[in-house]
Amino acid sequence: MEHIFTDLAALVAGWVSGSPQWVQTLVMGCLYLIGVLTFIFLNCIFLIYLERKVSAYIQQRLGPNRVGPRGILQPVADALKLLGKEDIIPEKADHWVFRLAPIIILVPAIMVFAVIPFGKNMIPVDLNIGVFYFLAVASTTTLAILMGGWSSNNKYALLGSMRAVAQIVSYEVPLAFSILGVVMIAGSLKTSQIVAAQENYWFILLQPLGFLIYFIAATAEVNRAPFDLVEGEQEIIAGPFIEYTGMRFALFYLAEYANLVAVSCLGVTLFLGGWHGPWLPSWLWFLIKVYILIFVFMWTRWTFPRIRIDHFLDFNWKVLLPLALVNILLTGIGLKLYQYITLGVW
Amino acid sequence: MPDSQAVFFWLLAALVIGSALAVVLLKNIVHSALYLFLTFVGVAGLYILLHAEFLAAVQLLIYAGAIAVLIVFAVMLVRRGDIRLSNLYSIHFLPALVVSLVLFALVAVAVGRQLWLGYLAPPPEEPLVSLARNFLGEYVIAFEVAAILLLSAIVGAVLIVRGRRRSAP
Amino acid sequence: MLQQYAIIGIFLLGAVGTAVGSIVVNWLVRPKPEPKGDKRATYECGLETIGPTWVQFKARYFLYALVFLLFDVETIFLYPWAVGFQELGFLAFVEMMIFIGILALGLWYAWKEEGLKWL
Numbered sequence: 321m322e323h324i325f326t327d328l329a330a331l332v333a334g335w336v337s338g339s340p341q342w343v344q345t346l347v348m349g350c351l352y353l354i355g356v357l358t359f360i361f362l363n364c365i366f367l368i369y370l371e372r373k374v375s376a377y378i379q380q381r382l383g384p385n386r387v388g389p390r391g392i393l394q395p396v397a398d399a400l401k402l403l404g405k406e407d408i409i410p411e412k413a414d415h416w417v418f419r420l421a422p423i424i425i426l427v428p429a430i431m432v433f434a435v436i437p438f439g440k441n442m443i444p445v446d447l448n449i450g451v452f453y454f455l456a457v458a459s460t461t462t463l464a465i466l467m468g469g470w471s472s473n474n475k476y477a478l479l480g481s482m483r484a485v486a487q488i489v490s491y492e493v494p495l496a497f498s499i500l501g502v503v504m505i506a507g508s509l510k511t512s513q514i515v516a517a518q519e520n521y522w523f524i525l526l527q528p529l530g531f532l533i534y535f536i537a538a539t540a541e542v543n544r545a546p547f548d549l550v551e552g553e554q555e556i557i558a559g560p561f562i563e564y565t566g567m568r569f570a571l572f573y574l575a576e577y578a579n580l581v582a583v584s585c586l587g588v589t590l591f592l593g594g595w596h597g598p599w600l601p602s603w604l605w606f607l608i609k610v611y612i613l614i615f616v617f618m619w620t621r622w623t624f625p626r627i628r629i630d631h632f633l634d635f636n637w638k639v640l641l642p643l644a645l646v647n648i649l650l651t652g653i654g655l656k657l658y659q660y661i662t663l664g665v666w
Numbered sequence: 667m668p669d670s671q672a673v674f675f676w677l678l679a680a681l682v683i684g685s686a687l688a689v690v691l692l693k694n695i696v697h698s699a700l701y702l703f704l705t706f707v708g709v710a711g712l713y714i715l716l717h718a719e720f721l722a723a724v725q726l727l728i729y730a731g732a733i734a735v736l737i738v739f740a741v742m743l744v745r746r747g748d749i750r751l752s753n754l755y756s757i758h759f760l761p762a763l764v765v766s767l768v769l770f771a772l773v774a775v776a777v778g779r780q781l782w783l784g785y786l787a788p789p790p791e792e793p794l795v796s797l798a799r800n801f802l803g804e805y806v807i808a809f810e811v812a813a814i815l816l817l818s819a820i821v822g823a824v825l826i827v828r829g830r831r832r833s834a835p
Numbered sequence: 836m837l838q839q840y841a842i843i844g845i846f847l848l849g850a851v852g853t854a855v856g857s858i859v860v861n862w863l864v865r866p867k868p869e870p871k872g873d874k875r876a877t878y879e880c881g882l883e884t885i886g887p888t889w890v891q892f893k894a895r896y897f898l899y900a901l902v903f904l905l906f907d908v909e910t911i912f913l914y915p916w917a918v919g920f921q922e923l924g925f926l927a928f929v930e931m932m933i934f935i936g937i938l939a940l941g942l943w944y945a946w947k948e949e950g951l952k953w954l
Contacts, residue, residue: 655920
């Protein structure tokens with residue numbers, strides 16, 4: 321069980337081993353891409369079902385229960401329905417920007433998965449700047465949201481996208497700073513080495529404050545309640561996505577869930593020991609931990625009410641950011657003390 | 667694969683120059699900002715061809731992720747009237763031509779006089795650590811001065827916004 | 836290294852292809868008559884929309900973006916330092932704390948002057 325995916329990759333690599341270098345790179349790249357896309361789509365479809373079920377049980381309802389056993393086929397039916405819908409582009413919209421935004425929002429959502437270690441030796445591309453690559457690519461999401469909101473030529477959409485950008489850029493700072501503690505301990509940005517450094521103890525034990533900051537900032541980054549001001553239904557209906565219909569709306573939705581999976585995967589990689597764990601195959605451990613983290617995200621979403629925007633931004637700059645700086649300071653002092661005690665040098 | 671690198675270089679160069687031209691020539695300034703984003707992404711690609719992956723990620727994070735958004739915000743702040751006609755042609759055609767030609771000549775001379783020996787040397791073993799070592803060793807004064815520069819930028823931004831509030835009744 | 840980025844490039848093309856592909860499938864199976872009339876009107880809960888959308892926004896958004904940009908620039912200095920933290924020695928740690936301290940001063944100033952207040 322442990323080696324099915326790595327064996328599969330080795331099998332395909334064996335087929336093309338005689339061909340020129342660029343053919344090998346192309347074939348392996350496409351293989352990784354197919355693997356990652358399958359992972360994203362299966363998870364997103366299941367997550368939509370899971371979210372509806374979890375929210376239903378939290379609110380003492382049953383949730384979807386008609387399509388398939390226990391309603392498990394509901395998201396498939398939804399996806400097929402959205403596929404056959406009309407593609408309405410508002411008359412006053414800026415047509416090309418409006419058409420492009422859903423395409424552009426999906427690109428970073430898929431690309432960030434390139435550096436996630438899904439299991440032992442199961443990392444598509446082990447970049448030297450792994451974690452930093454994740455942050456850099458994820459930061460371009462803001463532009464897609466701004467494009468969608470601006471081009472709709474709708475006041476709710478524009479307000480929503482302006483809020484989205486203010487929110488996402490603000491929380492990107494503590495997010496980036498919370499990861500620094502982990503990088504300092506592991507001494508590398510490579511995701512493979514960060515996971516390897518957690519063989520004996522998970523970084524959540526050494527970085528509890530860092531994990532908390534990461535979790536809060538990540539919730540804000542993916543626009544989930546209690547930080548879902550972007551699409552606050554009571555005020556601005558659906559925010560930047562208000563004018564979108566059919567497949568274009570589905571792409572926004574897909575990107576949102578893909579981002580949720582991505583930040584959970586990164587959280588597991590950085591703080592929860594990645595794929596390390598006894599008995600079970602490494603990729604199964606990874607999946608289990610990711611789902612536990614996703615469940616906590618959902619639990620938070622359906623437990624806390626939406627926070628007001630001025631409180632929300634105040635919280636970022638006046639609580640989260642100073643805490644993140646203190647975390648870096650404490651980590652630095654702790655590491656230097658540890659070095660002094662064990663090695664005798666500063 | 668030197669040849670395929672050349673192909674990618676020319677493709678990226680065409681992308682960068684094409685989208686940079688679009689930035690200047692388009693009439694809607696928001697479209698210009700979007701093409702600016704494309705230019706930044708193309709430049710990040712060029713950095714990767716030069717084996718400077720950290721710089722490429724910085725390009726993406728700072729320029730594509732922050733500066734492009736900042737420009738769109740700035741556009742929305744100062745915008746009055748119809749946004750579809752916000753990036754019109756300048757009437758000062760001749761002075762602009764002279765200034766850009768002089769600038770181009772300067773850059774061309776500077777590039778032509780440089781001996782590109784660094785390009786032949788292999789990239790350092792741990793580029794990030796040697797970067798940090800330089801920041802905090804040899805160039806530490808410049809490094810701390812950069813912090814003061816950033817500080818003055820924050821103060822300036824706060825003053826601008828506060829000034830607006832005071833002038834309002 | 837370039838090979839790694841070739842795979843990243845494949846991911847980029849694949850992501851665009853996935854998005855475009857799903858829109859093409861949508862185009863193939865959706866009802867053919869183009870939506871017209873009220874369907875294409877701006878959605879505002881059934882009310883007629885008044886005035887232009889693309890108007891001037893308040894300066895506060897710009898300030899947030901600017902403060903974000905400055906801390907983002909700080910991030911790029913911090914990451915190389917964090918990677919080499921254990922080899923760089925104590926002096927580098929102190930130097931970096933001075934760097935962070937200067938920027939924290941800026942944060943404190945913005946806070947004191949209520950630059951970070953939303954309204």
